[in-house]
Amino acid sequence: MKSAGIISVGNELLSGQTVDTNTAYLGRELLCADVQVTRHWTVPDDLDAIAEALTLATQSCSVVLVTGGLGPTDDDVTRQALASFLGVDLELREDLLKELRRFFKSRGYPMPQRNEIQAHIPAGSQVIPNDRGTAPGIKAVFKGVPVYAMPGVPNEMKAMLDRVIKPELLAVSGHKIVVKKLKCFGVGESALVSMLGRKMRRGRNPLINCTVDLGVITLHVIGSGTTLQEAEFLVEQDLVFLHKTLGDLVFGEADETFGHVIGRILHERHETLAVAESCTGGWVAKLITDVPGSSGFFKQGWVTYSNESKVQLGVPKKILETFGSVSEPAAEALALGVLKKSGAQHAISVTGIAGPTGATDSKPVGLVFIGTASEQGCEVKKYLFTRDRASIRLRAAQSALHQLWKGIIL
Amino acid sequence: MKSAGIISVGNELLSGQTVDTNTAYLGRELLCADVQVTRHWTVPDDLDAIAEALTLATQSCSVVLVTGGLGPTDDDVTRQALASFLGVDLELREDLLKELRRFFKSRGYPMPQRNEIQAHIPAGSQVIPNDRGTAPGIKAVFKGVPVYAMPGVPNEMKAMLDRVIKPELLAVSGHKIVVKKLKCFGVGESALVSMLGRKMRRGRNPLINCTVDLGVITLHVIGSGTTLQEAEFLVEQDLVFLHKTLGDLVFGEADETFGHVIGRILHERHETLAVAESCTGGWVAKLITDVPGSSGFFKQGWVTYSNESKVQLGVPKKILETFGSVSEPAAEALALGVLKKSGAQHAISVTGIAGPTGATDSKPVGLVFIGTASEQGCEVKKYLFTRDRASIRLRAAQSALHQLWKGIIL
Numbered sequence: 001m002k003s004a005g006i007i008s009v010g011n012e013l014l015s016g017q018t019v020d021t022n023t024a025y026l027g028r029e030l031l032c033a034d035v036q037v038t039r040h041w042t043v044p045d046d047l048d049a050i051a052e053a054l055t056l057a058t059q060s061c062s063v064v065l066v067t068g069g070l071g072p073t074d075d076d077v078t079r080q081a082l083a084s085f086l087g088v089d090l091e092l093r094e095d096l097l098k099e100l101r102r103f104f105k106s107r108g109y110p111m112p113q114r115n116e117i118q119a120h121i122p123a124g125s126q127v128i129p130n131d132r133g134t135a136p137g138i139k140a141v142f143k144g145v146p147v148y149a150m151p152g153v154p155n156e157m158k159a160m161l162d163r164v165i166k167p168e169l170l171a172v173s174g175h176k177i178v179v180k181k182l183k184c185f186g187v188g189e190s191a192l193v194s195m196l197g198r199k200m201r202r203g204r205n206p207l208i209n210c211t212v213d214l215g216v217i218t219l220h221v222i223g224s225g226t227t228l229q230e231a232e233f234l235v236e237q238d239l240v241f242l243h244k245t246l247g248d249l250v251f252g253e254a255d256e257t258f259g260h261v262i263g264r265i266l267h268e269r270h271e272t273l274a275v276a277e278s279c280t281g282g283w284v285a286k287l288i289t290d291v292p293g294s295s296g297f298f299k300q301g302w303v304t305y306s307n308e309s310k311v312q313l314g315v316p317k318k319i320l321e322t323f324g325s326v327s328e329p330a331a332e333a334l335a336l337g338v339l340k341k342s343g344a345q346h347a348i349s350v351t352g353i354a355g356p357t358g359a360t361d362s363k364p365v366g367l368v369f370i371g372t373a374s375e376q377g378c379e380v381k382k383y384l385f386t387r388d389r390a391s392i393r394l395r396a397a398q399s400a401l402h403q404l405w406k407g408i409i410l
Numbered sequence: 411m412k413s414a415g416i417i418s419v420g421n422e423l424l425s426g427q428t429v430d431t432n433t434a435y436l437g438r439e440l441l442c443a444d445v446q447v448t449r450h451w452t453v454p455d456d457l458d459a460i461a462e463a464l465t466l467a468t469q470s471c472s473v474v475l476v477t478g479g480l481g482p483t484d485d486d487v488t489r490q491a492l493a494s495f496l497g498v499d500l501e502l503r504e505d506l507l508k509e510l511r512r513f514f515k516s517r518g519y520p521m522p523q524r525n526e527i528q529a530h531i532p533a534g535s536q537v538i539p540n541d542r543g544t545a546p547g548i549k550a551v552f553k554g555v556p557v558y559a560m561p562g563v564p565n566e567m568k569a570m571l572d573r574v575i576k577p578e579l580l581a582v583s584g585h586k587i588v589v590k591k592l593k594c595f596g597v598g599e600s601a602l603v604s605m606l607g608r609k610m611r612r613g614r615n616p617l618i619n620c621t622v623d624l625g626v627i628t629l630h631v632i633g634s635g636t637t638l639q640e641a642e643f644l645v646e647q648d649l650v651f652l653h654k655t656l657g658d659l660v661f662g663e664a665d666e667t668f669g670h671v672i673g674r675i676l677h678e679r680h681e682t683l684a685v686a687e688s689c690t691g692g693w694v695a696k697l698i699t700d701v702p703g704s705s706g707f708f709k710q711g712w713v714t715y716s717n718e719s720k721v722q723l724g725v726p727k728k729i730l731e732t733f734g735s736v737s738e739p740a741a742e743a744l745a746l747g748v749l750k751k752s753g754a755q756h757a758i759s760v761t762g763i764a765g766p767t768g769a770t771d772s773k774p775v776g777l778v779f780i781g782t783a784s785e786q787g788c789e790v791k792k793y794l795f796t797r798d799r800a801s802i803r804l805r806a807a808q809s810a811l812h813q814l815w816k817g818i819i820l
Contacts, residue, residue, distance in 0.1 A: 008450075011612065013433075014437050014450060015441060015446070015619055016433070016434035016435060016436065016437025016619075017437075017620060017621050019430075019434040020430065020433070023452070024423070024429040024430070025426060028426030031426075037425070037426075039424075039451075039453065039459070041450065042433070042449070043450075049449070202421065210427060281696055281699025281711075282693065282694070282698075282711055283696045284692070285695075285713040286691055288692075289690075289715065289803075290691075290799075290800065292799055294691070295768075299716045299719065300716055301712070301715070302713070303692070303695040303711030304710055305704070305708050305709060305710055306709045308709070309752075312710075342719075357702065357703070389702055390700065393700075
């Protein structure tokens with residue numbers, strides 16, 4: 001596996017105005033091109049600082065990726081720094097200038113003078129076309145080490161990486177890489193890592209990495225082989241092991257969310273869903289409707305923040321008075337009320353104490369009841385989440401979808 | 411202003427399993443301690459790599475901050491690397507060992523053997539206490555350059571920075587720093603930067619930086635003076651200018667969201683709010699209920715994804731048939747229906763096309779109507795948002811709150 005160095009260019013990264021998400025993205029994606037990032041520098045928009053990082057990076061890594069500093073302003077000096085590092089001049093490329101003028105014309109206004117600099121690249125370098133913006137990428141080679149300079153704008157960088165750079169790196173590596181992702185929920189990251197033990201050790205093939213987003217863990221299984229078949233076989237073996245070990249903690253693949261997998265099942269069965277949520281305050285509905293096409297199965301939602309609104313949905317006042325709104329009977333009545341009121345085949349109810357206030361002696365912050373109902377009946381589960389309000393709300397919302405999903409896959 | 415170098419330690423940062431948010435946080439916070447971050451390195455959990463970065467950092471910066479690699483596992487080698495860089499041995503500190511044992515005892519189990527390494531620090535270094543975890547921080551001085559090593563866990567790092575490191579750096583700087591934040595919405599970042607012109611130039615005092623999160627722009631005004639009064643005066647002058655220039659694009663201060671500022675106004679007036687949202691699918695309610703105590707003014711919400719659910723709230727079928735659900739009359743009827751049904755004094759309705767599908771010849775993706783209603787009547791505004799589904803939904807949700815806020819501050 002080759003080693004890569006990343007250089008992030010931009011004052012805004014060092015002053016903390018922008019969080020650098022490109023570097024983590026590149027780290028993950030390059031592993032899928034048989035390249036491991038071993039060093040990373042963040043430098044200001046400064047000729048000497050960029051050139052210095054280029055010197056260190058080309059000395060210690062077998063490929064170098066630079067992001068940022070290719071814009072049209074005086075602050076954007078990556079192309080000059082690269083030229084000076086290579087010991088060449090910047091050259092005007094007429095084809096790039098023409099392309100830039102065309103880009104602006106297509107948007108209905110003439111090219112500003114200052115954008116002309118973006119038609120210049122270091123003599124002897126190659127252009128990496130940018131179909132999403134005005135800054136072309138640049139590929140240079142220094143003492144046998146390829147240096148790729150890309151814009152810092154994430155979607156422009158990602159497109160160049162996918163279309164040009166990853167294929168080039170894969171071609172050079174001689175290996176075939178197969179990547180599969182599994183989406184997991186219902187377990188903490190460290191508990192999951194313990195469950196997988198030595199399968200997750202560094203340097204193993206396939207490599208199993210994990211990332212966490214919105215409380216959902218993604219396992220990346222990256223297999224490498226001399227043939228595609230070999231890589232696929234290795235990954236498939238691991239997938240069998242992962243499914244067996246993790247069971248219904250695995251709910252999806254690739255970039256699927258609960259919204260996708262629940263939507264697919266309900267869509268196939270021509271069934272619909274409605275939700276009523278209290279402590280999650282709309283987050284369950286938001287997660288479902290993040291998915292394009294969710295209007296096909298999601299009928300409606302209620303955010304029942306007041307007791308009055310719970311009563312409107314059919315929760316008996318008596319239950320609220322006797323057990324309180326955060327209780328198993330309230331969650332059950334709410335789920336059944338939603339089922340009836342919406343006419344959907346499936347209903348979710350969530351009621352809990354997100355904190356920081358609202359706890360009582362018998363009901364701590366983090367206590368949440370989740371109900372899932374269908375014509376088969378209603379199931380209510382009790383959860384106790386820890387940490388802060390945002391974390392409790394998020395885990396309650398995802399747990400509600402997890403509980404529904406487990407109920408409908410049977 | 412002193413210059414700082416940051417060294418982030420961890421294989422998980424280079425493989426992209428974790429996005430490094432600590433560095434941007436440090437960049438912002440150090441500016442508030444009269445220190446500018448000028449270089450940043452990310453290195454693997456490797457003795458030589460860490461020592462090499464320490465060498466470069468102490469040569470080029472006047473203070474160095476290291477995050478990560480202080481855990482109890484074999485991978486965590488920052489303290490060994492620091493000792494070897496300083497040319498000293500690791501020393502067992504009995505007081506730290508006692509503290510560690512106490513920490514584990516308080517959590518109800520004995521200290522694992524491997525945690526003993528966390529009671530070791532390089533000879534001659536100082537301890538930075540950690541009241542949130544097991545890894546003490548370390549302060550060393552190399553050729554007059556202070557080096558602070560902190561855990562990578564964000565909340566542990568932030569506590570050490572606030573309690574120990576920022577006060578030390580401020581004491582050394584001799585300057586007094588005053589920081590105020592303004593929250594802005596309703597304008598793009600580059601348009602806002604243009605409006606502020608040279609006030610945002612680098613090196614100015616006060617320094618005005620901006621960050622963007624969830625579509626909301628935060629302006630950080632950082633004033634420096636030889637006395638607190640001087641710094642305060644400079645910042646106040648800028649705040650007057652900013653309020654005058656930006657008008658009702660500024661909706662809050664410090665860490666306020668629309669939920670906070672709307673909640674404060676409604677709370678004072680003993681008024682309540684209800685919402686019905688279609689394309690935002692619960693996001694408006696979620697943003698409101700992110701705020702602790704929102705149950706004091708937020709009565710209830712409806713996610714009216716189906717036409718049926720809009721009719722339930724009082725939108726005449728005739729309107730849906732004649733104008734469609736994404737229309738000014740539908741948004742108006744929905745807002746008025748919510749007002750009536752909920753008994754709240756204020757109502758919001760949102761209906762639009764979040765895409766990627768659902769557009770018609772006359773109604774493009776991104777078209778959103780937002781209604782705000784009270785006993786004073788109903789106002790409906792038309793918006794056309796660009797970009798992807800998530801971005802359209804987020805901006806629609808924040809715009810709904812912005813529209814409500816503008817209506818109630820009058």
